[in-house]
Amino acid sequence: MDNIIFKKVWEDENFIEIKITAISKFSTSYQTCYIDESSLERLMSKLYSYLNDYTQNSYIEFGDKKGNYTPAFSMELMGADVRGHVKIEVDIEIDDVDDRSHRCKYFVESELGAIERFSQKAFDFYGSQIGTSIAMFER
Template identity: 70%
Template sequence: MIVKIKFYLADSSQSVYIKFGEKAGNYTPAFSMKLMRADKRGHLKIEVDIEIEDIDDRSHRCKYFVESELGAMERFGQKASSFYQSQIGTRISMF
């Protein structure tokens, strides 16, 4: 994930897709986000897709868009880089 965020920040003229888990099959719930191409002012949209684990066929999903900016995405990437060594209950955000 962090590598893809860094790649995106280096060239935000391309969309980047980040996925955790598989969206089909016998797996744990999946999460994905697509960082859309940023505009000239550094604004971007992020398509978020979260699986809600409440039915067996895995068809219950929550999809929504988040509007953000490159600086917030950079802060998120910095916080995410230390997330893997953090304590249970740690939260990260784009703010």
């Protein structure tokens, strides 16, 4: 089953490190990235905006894809079809070369209800304990 999973793996006073795993029927990949609380709040805001008008695409990015930064992650939620199904294009950086050119980009299929549940769980994710995971679809 397609899924997007965020797992909290580390924290300090200013940032948390999350492991993002994206699963589709064609590929499974993961990366870690560092975000602050305001980045997670922007994610929630974009998800809520998308849920209010799911006919429009919504682009979410953690980090910068160019320059001397930690790995960056992005996903673009495509407009939902008439049954509420959503394709999410994930772009995961493979952190194995210095020029940051290795990326894995593919679609993860989801649905509006799963996105809504994920956004509700994201509300408490930043302050959660290390090891906490949130997913579009619970296994």
